[in-house]
Amino acid sequence: MKRFFKSVSVSAAIVLFTLLFSSYAITFKEQYYKLYHVHYQQYPDDVMENIYWLERAVAADFANPQFALTHIKDKKDWEKYRYLFMMHVNLKLIEQHMRLGRTWDKKIAYFYDAPWKEEYLRDLETAERCYRAGLYYWTEAKIWAEKANQSKFKFLYLTGIQNWEDESYRIDRGELNYEKILNRELARLQKVKESFIAMDENTY
Structure with a gap:
């Protein structure tokens, strides 16, 4: 755990150094989003x-439409682009919180884990907080997807961000539902917690 927080501190220092000494100011949503990346x-x-980068992207302003992540030809394109962008970033925040939650998620409570019961329970609480944060971002993603799926956009497709369009379509159809996934993970996690809580000196 100490090693984890030490590495996070190092990463934070690198981020701060980059922001202070980079050749250009990072100001807009699109710039922050481009700093998001998935390692192998x-x-x-x-x-x-x-x-961190995704949350900054949520809070920042949009760049001028000519610097959008797809071609924008008119105000209607620009409006839908903004809705899709916000939906997509919130979906990525869900994915990242699920990844983070799995770091502390003990899938099964084995009887021989009893000596470390309290440590595992603390880890499970951390995992639970990550999954519940994901539920918050799912609520946000659904709001933006609903805006992007308004009838006035029925025949408007931004082909440069087709994957975002696909996400919006799948949410509208109920094919993409992180609430269901996260609640399933939380229910399973609760059972693991209960197994640990039930352990006593006779368990191992």
Whole structure:
């Protein structure tokens, strides 16, 4: 655990150095989003860094439409682009919180884990907080997807961000439902917690 927080501190220092001494100011949503990246092997500090960039992307302003992540030809394109962007970033925040939660998620409570019962329970609480944060971002993603799926956009497709369009379509159809996934993980986690709580000096 100490090693984890040390590595996060190092990452935070690197981020601060980059912001202070980079050749240009990072100001807009699109710039922060471009700093998000998925490693082949994603360690907790990588996930924390991604969450930081994505949350900054949520809070920042949009760049001028000419610097959007797809071609924008008119105000209607621009409006739908903004809705899709916000939906997509919130979906990525869910994915990152799920990855982070799995770091502390003990899938099964084996009888021989009893000597470390309290440590595992603390880890499970951390995993639970990550999954519940994912539920918050799912609520946000659904709001933006609903805006992107308004009838006035029925025949408008931004082909440069087709994967975002696909995400919006799948949410609208109920094919993509992180609430169901996260609640399933939380229910399973609760059972693991209960198994640990039931352990006593006779368990092992």
